[in-house]
Amino acid sequence: xxxxxxxxxxxxxxxxxxxxxxxxxxxxxxxxxxxxxxxxxxxxxxxxxxxxxxxxxxxxxxxxxxxxxxxxxxxxxxxxxxxxxxxxxxxxxxxxxxxxxxxxxxxxxxxxxxxxxxxxxxxxxxxxxxxxxxxxxxxxxxxxxxxxxxxxxxxxxxxxxxxxxxxxxxxxxxxxxxxxxxxxxxxxxxxxxxxxxxxxxxxxxxxxxxxxxxxxxxxxxxxxxxxxxxxxxxxxxxxxxxxxxxxxxxxxxxxxxxxxxxxxxxxxxxxxxxxxxxxxxxxxxxxxxxxxxxxxxxxxxxxxxxxxxxxxxxxxxxxxxxx
Amino acid sequence: xxxxxxxxxxxxxxxxxxxxxxxxxxxxxxxxxxxxxxxxxxxxxxxxxxxxxxxxxxxxxxxxxxxxxxxxxxxxxxxxxxxxxxxxxxxxxxxxxxxxxxxxxxxxxxxxxxxxxxxxxxxxxxxxxxxxxxxxxxxxxxxxxxxxxxxxxxxxxxxxxxxxxxxxxxxxxxxxxxxxxxxxxxxxxxxxxxxxxxxxxxxxxxxxxxxxxxxxxxxxxxxxxxxxxxxxxxxxxxxxxxxxxxxxxxxxxxxxxxxxxxxxxxxxxxxxxxxxxxxxxxxxxxxxxxxxxxxxxxxxxxxxxxxxxxxxxxxxxxxxxxxxxxxxxxxxxxxxxx
Numbered sequence: 001x002x003x004x005x006x007x008x009x010x011x012x013x014x015x016x017x018x019x020x021x022x023x024x025x026x027x028x029x030x031x032x033x034x035x036x037x038x039x040x041x042x043x044x045x046x047x048x049x050x051x052x053x054x055x056x057x058x059x060x061x062x063x064x065x066x067x068x069x070x071x072x073x074x075x076x077x078x079x080x081x082x083x084x085x086x087x088x089x090x091x092x093x094x095x096x097x098x099x100x101x102x103x104x105x106x107x108x109x110x111x112x113x114x115x116x117x118x119x120x121x122x123x124x125x126x127x128x129x130x131x132x133x134x135x136x137x138x139x140x141x142x143x144x145x146x147x148x149x150x151x152x153x154x155x156x157x158x159x160x161x162x163x164x165x166x167x168x169x170x171x172x173x174x175x176x177x178x179x180x181x182x183x184x185x186x187x188x189x190x191x192x193x194x195x196x197x198x199x200x201x202x203x204x205x206x207x208x209x210x211x212x213x214x215x216x217x218x219x220x221x222x223x224x225x226x227x228x229x230x231x232x233x234x235x236x237x238x239x240x241x242x243x244x245x246x247x248x249x250x251x252x253x254x255x256x257x258x259x260x261x262x263x264x265x266x267x268x269x270x271x272x273x274x275x276x277x278x279x280x281x282x283x284x285x286x287x288x289x290x291x292x293x294x295x296x297x298x299x300x301x302x303x304x305x306x307x308x309x310x311x312x313x314x315x316x317x318x319x320x321x322x323x
Numbered sequence: 324x325x326x327x328x329x330x331x332x333x334x335x336x337x338x339x340x341x342x343x344x345x346x347x348x349x350x351x352x353x354x355x356x357x358x359x360x361x362x363x364x365x366x367x368x369x370x371x372x373x374x375x376x377x378x379x380x381x382x383x384x385x386x387x388x389x390x391x392x393x394x395x396x397x398x399x400x401x402x403x404x405x406x407x408x409x410x411x412x413x414x415x416x417x418x419x420x421x422x423x424x425x426x427x428x429x430x431x432x433x434x435x436x437x438x439x440x441x442x443x444x445x446x447x448x449x450x451x452x453x454x455x456x457x458x459x460x461x462x463x464x465x466x467x468x469x470x471x472x473x474x475x476x477x478x479x480x481x482x483x484x485x486x487x488x489x490x491x492x493x494x495x496x497x498x499x500x501x502x503x504x505x506x507x508x509x510x511x512x513x514x515x516x517x518x519x520x521x522x523x524x525x526x527x528x529x530x531x532x533x534x535x536x537x538x539x540x541x542x543x544x545x546x547x548x549x550x551x552x553x554x555x556x557x558x559x560x561x562x563x564x565x566x567x568x569x570x571x572x573x574x575x576x577x578x579x580x581x582x583x584x585x586x587x588x589x590x591x592x593x594x595x596x597x598x599x600x601x602x603x604x605x606x607x608x609x610x611x612x613x614x615x616x617x618x619x620x621x622x623x624x625x626x627x628x629x630x631x632x633x634x635x636x637x638x639x640x641x642x643x644x645x646x647x648x649x650x651x652x653x654x655x656x657x658x659x660x661x
Contacts, residue, residue, distance in 0.1 A: 029545070029546045032545070034545045035542070035545045035546070038541045038542055038545045039542075041541065042538035042541060042542065045534070132378050132406075136378065137383075137656065138378060138379050138380050138383065138586075138656065139376070139378045139379045140379065140380075140533075140559045140562075140589065142562075142588040142589060142592075144588075155566070155569075155570055156570070162570075227534055230534070230537065230566065231533040231534055231537050231562060231563040231566050232562055232566055233533060233559075233562050235532065235533050235534070235559065235560075237376075237379075237407070237531075238532065238534070240406075240407050241530070241532060279538070280542055283525070283527065283538075283539055283542040283543070284542060284546055286524075286525050286526065286527065288527075288528075289496075289499050289527060289528035289530075290499065
């Protein structure tokens with residue numbers, strides 16, 4: 001069937017190309033090298049989060065707790081440094097917390113067999129609540145002198161390219177390597193495509209699922225550090241925002257089917273580019289907030305509908321608890 | 324030796340005199356008739372506090388300040404933390420009405436949601452004090468910033484800094500549904516109406532989110548590198564605005580005006596670093612003291628809830644490079660909690 005149609009990745013790329021062309025012609029100041037860099041810089045963190053989500057979605061799961069992993073461990077770094085701990089110790093603690101968090105997610109989903117949607121919804125709330133109740137004094141954790149130098153992770157440029165774009169590129173390379181060049185990556189695709197067949201063929205599916213969530217949490221934490229460095233603070237309240245929908249939007253738009261087993265890093269990049277172009281263009285046009293939400297909502301809806309047309313569910317692929 | 328004797332005599336004489344005089348003085352002691360009813364009016368009373376969320380400088384500061392002032396009088400506090408959830412807040416207010424605290428301190432998420440509930444509470448005899456973000460219902464007291472004034476003064480400063488420059492400014496709003504944001508915008512409009520030469524190149528909502536504010540400002544600065552000023556609506560968000568200005572290498576060239584609660588790390592430190600040129604502070608400890616004073620007055624007055632209605636708008640403290648170093652311009656939460 002797909003031979004006669006475009007696949008979603010191509011459709012989205014075409015939409016992106018058209019949008020880009022229209023903006024370039026009609027919007028003054030859009031097609032300048034500076035604006036292109038700004039465009040990418042603005043969506044770099046979103047793109048990094050998209051990579052984390054992609055790994056999980058390819059393995060036929062979803063990670064709603066990603067924003068908690070973005071907010072809490074990096075927030076902990078800033079808070080600990082503010083309280084006088086060394087930067088190294090703080091980062092180490094945050095990484096350990098992130099790994100523990102990923103392990104809990106993975107264990108719940110792989111061993112306790114809780115559907116990923118509900119498991120991560122709950123653990124995300126748990127981690128965000130823990131942060132608010134026990135770890136942070138205020139919900140915006142401010143930069144302190146002990147963090148000096150660390151802001152280079154999100155500010156400034158490397159060889160003329162804004163650092164956050166470089167970080168996104170690095171994350172892309174690492175994830176692409178993991179998915180395409182390692183045995184674990186191949187296992188993730190196998191599990192996403194057909195978990196039962198994967199298990200029968202002897203793939204250690206449970207440990208691989210745990211691995212997915214640990215990696216996703218670590219990437220989320222990395223995105224959080226880049227974000228905190230970029231705005232010189234960690235607004236932990238971001239957990240309450242709609243950022244997670246934007247992340248899902250990037251993944252689904254890019255053409256990574258929610259039923260798993262398909263897509264890769266390229267899809268995330270395309271999804272991110274489309275969102276970036278949309279946001280940047282709308283900001284230059286000074287479209288109102290409500291208008292922007294409307295456009296985003298319509299685009300997501302179209303993407304989801306296209307996804308269900310191009311990757312239809314059937315008894316074989318659908319299962320309870322899937323989204 | 325003589326001296327010792329004489330000073331001893333003096334002491335003895337003085338003691339004797341005191342002994343004679345003391346009962347006489349005590350008889351002249353006057354009972355202050357109002358302090359006892361005041362103490363009684365406060366003792367054992369419950370103050371319920373419903374902020375939009377705990378865990379941020381404003382709401383933590385108000386709570387710490389009120390507690391410090393009122394707990395010694397035996398006032399009990401009860402917090403309901405809706406954690407940014409308007410529905411949860413409305414439920415908290417509803418259940419509080421049936422629990423009948425003496426006073427409710429309400430921080431409204433918007434103008435409408437709690438309005439009817441607050442009226443009901445006052446009909447039930449609960450004093451309602453609204454803090455910083457009021458509702459459409461005017462209750463016994465309002466303590467808080469005048470958002471229109473904040474918008475006007477921030478914009479005035481930006482307009483002034485634009486003189487002889489490009490006259491292009493940008494506005495970074497908060498969340499569209501928040502009254503504080505809408506009122507501030509009105510203040511901005513008031514000033515802009517008087518200055519037709521000023522061109523607003525961008526006026527967008529960043530949802531109180533620093534990352535969004537940074538993204539918007541970056542794009543705006545790339546399109547308008549000659550921008551002369553930005554009016555931001557909250558310092559916690561405008562830390563992102565300022566980061567974008569800094570990354571564009573325009574710190575000092577683009578005037579950034581904002582407002583906030585005046586917490587040291589979020590306000591004075593950032594003005595000192597040059598991130599903000601003006602931060603209008605609605606000094607939270609002062610607001611907390613105002614709240615405590617209102618509670619004391621209302622409880623001791625015995626007035627029927629809702630029969631008197633008044634406001635205590637906060638006098639704004641403009642924080643600039645000149646006073647950012649001073650000990651009094653900003654406050655620390657840890658000090659307030661002591």
